[in-house]
Amino acid sequence: MARTTGSDGEKTEAAVREAAVNLIARFGYEAMSMRQLAAEVGVQVAALYRYFPTKEELLFTLMREHMEGLATAWEAARPTDADPAQLLSAYVRNHIAFHIERRHATHVSNMELRSLSPERLTQILRMRTAYEKELRAILRDGAEAGAFSIDDTGLTAMALIQMMTGVIVWFRPGERLSIAEVTATYLSMTMRLVGATSAGEERDVHEHAQLRA
Amino acid sequence: MARTTGSDGEKTEAAVREAAVNLIARFGYEAMSMRQLAAEVGVQVAALYRYFPTKEELLFTLMREHMEGLATAWEAARPTDADPAQLLSAYVRNHIAFHIERRHATHVSNMELRSLSPERLTQILRMRTAYEKELRAILRDGAEAGAFSIDDTGLTAMALIQMMTGVIVWFRPGERLSIAEVTATYLSMTMRLVGATSAGEERDVHEHAQLRA
DNA sequence: GAATTAATTGAACGTTCGTTTTATTATTGC
DNA sequence: GCAATAATAAAACGAACGTTCAATTAATTC
Numbered sequence: 001m002a003r004t005t006g007s008d009g010e011k012t013e014a015a016v017r018e019a020a021v022n023l024i025a026r027f028g029y030e031a032m033s034m035r036q037l038a039a040e041v042g043v044q045v046a047a048l049y050r051y052f053p054t055k056e057e058l059l060f061t062l063m064r065e066h067m068e069g070l071a072t073a074w075e076a077a078r079p080t081d082a083d084p085a086q087l088l089s090a091y092v093r094n095h096i097a098f099h100i101e102r103r104h105a106t107h108v109s110n111m112e113l114r115s116l117s118p119e120r121l122t123q124i125l126r127m128r129t130a131y132e133k134e135l136r137a138i139l140r141d142g143a144e145a146g147a148f149s150i151d152d153t154g155l156t157a158m159a160l161i162q163m164m165t166g167v168i169v170w171f172r173p174g175e176r177l178s179i180a181e182v183t184a185t186y187l188s189m190t191m192r193l194v195g196a197t198s199a200g201e202e203r204d205v206h207e208h209a210q211l212r213a
Numbered sequence: 214m215a216r217t218t219g220s221d222g223e224k225t226e227a228a229v230r231e232a233a234v235n236l237i238a239r240f241g242y243e244a245m246s247m248r249q250l251a252a253e254v255g256v257q258v259a260a261l262y263r264y265f266p267t268k269e270e271l272l273f274t275l276m277r278e279h280m281e282g283l284a285t286a287w288e289a290a291r292p293t294d295a296d297p298a299q300l301l302s303a304y305v306r307n308h309i310a311f312h313i314e315r316r317h318a319t320h321v322s323n324m325e326l327r328s329l330s331p332e333r334l335t336q337i338l339r340m341r342t343a344y345e346k347e348l349r350a351i352l353r354d355g356a357e358a359g360a361f362s363i364d365d366t367g368l369t370a371m372a373l374i375q376m377m378t379g380v381i382v383w384f385r386p387g388e389r390l391s392i393a394e395v396t397a398t399y400l401s402m403t404m405r406l407v408g409a410t411s412a413g414e415e416r417d418v419h420e421h422a423q424l425r426a
Numbered sequence: 427g428a429a430t431t432a433a434t435t436g437a438a439c440g441t442t443c444g445t446t447t448t449a450t451t452a453t454t455g456c
Numbered sequence: 457g458c459a460a461t462a463a464t465a466a467a468a469c470g471a472a473c474g475t476t477c478a479a480t481t482a483a484t485t486c
Contacts, residue, residue, distance in 0.1 A: 012463080028327055030243030034444060045467050046446080055444065111324060114241055155390065158383050159376045159402055166375025177368070184366045189372055193406045210273045215434050215480035225433080259476075261434050268474065379486060 013051045015041045021057055025104035029059055029112040059112060060120045066105045067127040073098050084142030085196050091135055092190050095164050096111065096183050103168045108112060110165065139194065148196030160190060228254045232269055238317035242272055272325060273333045280340040281316045286311050287347065298356030298409050304348055305403050309378050309396050316381045323378065324331045343369060352407065362408030373403060382407040 007095060021033045034055060038045045052058035079086055099106045112143040113208040115147060136157045142148035150156050171182060216253050232253040247268060253259045256378045262391040263286045265271035292299055326334055349370045355361035377399060384395060 026327070027241055028241070030241060033442075035442085036238065043463095046466080047464050049445070050463070053445095056258055062391075114239070117243070151401055155395065155398050158379065159399065162379025162382065163372045163376040166371065166379070169375065170371050176396050177365075182368065186372065189369065189406050192408060193402050195405060200335070200448090215482080217482075219432065248472085256433095257435050258474085259436080262475070263433070264476095315439090377460075 012041070012043065012047065014050070015050060016043075016058075017062065020096075021062055021104045021108055024059070024112060025107040029108070029115045031056075034084070054115065056115065056120070059108070059115060060124075062105065062123050063109045063112070063116070064127070065100065066109045067124060067131070067205060069102070069129055070098055071127065075133065077133075084138060084145055084147040085191065087138045088142065088148075088190065088194065088196070089187060092160075092164060092187050094181060095161075096167055096186055099165055100171060100179055100182075101167050101172075106165065106168050113122060132161060135160065142194070142196075147196060155159070159188055160193065163189070225254070225256065225260065225337075225403075228273075229256075229261060229264055229313060230275065234275055234317050234321060237272070237275070237325060238320040242321070242328045257371055267327050269328065269330065269333070272321070272328060275318065275324045275336075276299050276325070276329070277340070279315065279322045280337060280344070282315070283311055283344055283403070284340065285384060287344065297351060297358055297360040298404065300351045301355065301361075301403065303408065304351060305377060305400050306396060308374075309380055309399055310392070312378055312381050313384060313386075313395075316384075321379065340386075348373065355407070355409075360410060362410070369407065373406065376402070 016037070020032070023037055023040060027036075034048055036046055048058075052061065074091070074094055077090055079090050082090070082155075089156055091157065097114050108122070113124065116124065136153055137156055139148060139150055139153045143150045143153065167186070171177075173179070176186075227252070233245070233250055236250055236253060240249075247258050247261055251261055255262075261271075261366070262298055265274065286309050292303050296301065322337070326337065329337065349366055352361060352363055352366045354368055355362045356366065380395065381397070384390075386392070390398075
C-alpha cells in the first residue's frame with residue numbers, strides 16, 4: 001500500500017505533534033524512537049519525515065511553539081494601567097493556568113533542552129529569558145514603588161518561577177484540589193513572598209484562600 | 214593487554230560513579246553511552262560491567278546513594294528541642310547546602326526517574342516522600358502552634374521544595390552571589406511565604422539579607 | 427615462586443536507532 | 457478522465473547501542 005484513503009497532511013502533522021509531546025513527556029526525547037512515534041500515530045516511519053526533516057527539528061518545533069504560546073498568552077493576559085500587585089497577580093494566574101493546561105509540553109520544554117543543538121538551545125533560552133524578564137520588571141517596579149519588599153529581584157524572580165512551574169510536577173487534574181484553589185493558594189504565597197503591602201485584589205485572594213485552611 | 218599496572222577496583226568504581234554523575238547530568242541518562250562513560254574513565258567498556266551489572270543499576274545506585282545522603286544530612290542537621298521557625302530554618306539551610314554541593318547528582322535524581330524500572334522508581338520515590346514528609350510535619354506543627362500562617366500544608370511544602378531545589382538550575386558557584394547570600398535570601402523568602410511571626414533567628418536572617426538590597 | 431584471585435582488554439553478539447530510497451496509491455486541478 | 461501532486465508504504469542503510477565472552481596480565485596468598 002501507499003497513500004491511504006482519507007489521509008490528510010494537516011491532520012497527520014497535528015497528530016504527530018500531539019503524539020510526540022505525549023511520548024516525549026512520558027519517556028523522554030532520547031527514549032522515544034521514531035518507530036514508536038509512528039506506531040502511536042498509526043503511520044509508517046517514513047511518513048514522519050514528510051513533516052519533520054529530523055527528530056531534533058521535531059523537538060525544536062514543539063518547544064518553539066510552546067514558548068511562543070506562552071508569550072502570546074501573557075500578552076493577552078497582561079493588564080494595562082495596573083498597579084504592581086495586580087500585574088504580579090495577572091502574571092501568576094497566567095503562568096499557572098498556562099502550565100497546568102499544557103503540562104506535557106511544559107515538561108518537554110523544561111527537560112529536553114540538552115537535546116537541542118547549541119543554536120537552537122540559544123533560541124529557546126532567549127525566548128524563555130524574555131518571558132522571565134517580564135516578571136523581573138514587575139518585581140523591580142513594585143519594589144521601587146514601595147508595593148513589594150524584595151531582597152534580590154533576580155533571585156526572587158527565579159524562585160517564583162521555579163515554585164510556580166513546579167505545579168506540573170505534582171498537580172493532577174481532578175484530584176484533591178481544583179485549578180482555582182491551587183491558583184488562589186499560589187497567589188497568596190506569592191504575595192507574601194514578595195512582601196506585598198498594597199490592598200489590591202491580593203487581599204481578596206488571600207482571604208479566599210484562607211477559607212479552605 | 215589485560216590487567217593494567219596499578220589498577221585498583223575501589224578507585225575504578227569511584228571513578229565510574231563520578232564520571233557517570235557528570236555525564237548523565239550533562240547529556241542525560243539515555244544519551245550517555247557506556248562507551249562514552251568508559252572513555253571518560255579511561256577504561257574499556259567491559260570493565261564497567263565488573264562494577265555494575267547493567268546501565269540501569271548504575272543509575273539506580275547513584276540515585277539511591279544520593280537520597281540516602283540527603284536523609285543522613287538532614288538527620289545530622291535537624292536540631293533537637295527547637296521551635297518551628299528554627300526547625301524550618303534548619304531544613305531550608307540543609308536542603309540548599311546539600312543541593313548546591315551536589316548539583317549534578319541532584320539533577321540526575323530529579324530528571325532521570327523515568328529511566329528506572331517500576332520497582333526501583335517506587336523505591337526512590339519512597340525515600341523522597343519520606344524526606345518531604347519531614348517538611349510537611351514542620352509546617353503542620355508550626356501552623357498548629359500559631360508560628361506559621363499557612364493555607365495548605367501539603368501544597369506549601371511542595372512549593373517550598375520546588376523553589377529551593379530550583380536553585381541548582383541557575384546557581385553557579387563563584388558568580389554574582391555566594392552560597393551564604395543565596396541561602397539567606399531563600400530563608401527570608403521562606404519565612405515570609407509561610408507567614409512566620411515568631412522572633413527567632415528568622416528576623417536576624419531577614420535583616421542580614423536586607424543589607425544587600 | 428607457584429597458585430590463586432582481581433582487574434582489565436579486545437573482539438564480538440544481536441538489536442535498535444535515525445534516516446533514505448523507491449515504488450505505489452489517493453486526491454486534486456483542469 | 458487525465459495529468460500533477462500529495463501522502464504513504466515497504467524495505468533497506470550504516471552506525472551505534474547495551475551486553476557478553478574468552479583471553480591475558482597484575483597483584484595477592486601461601
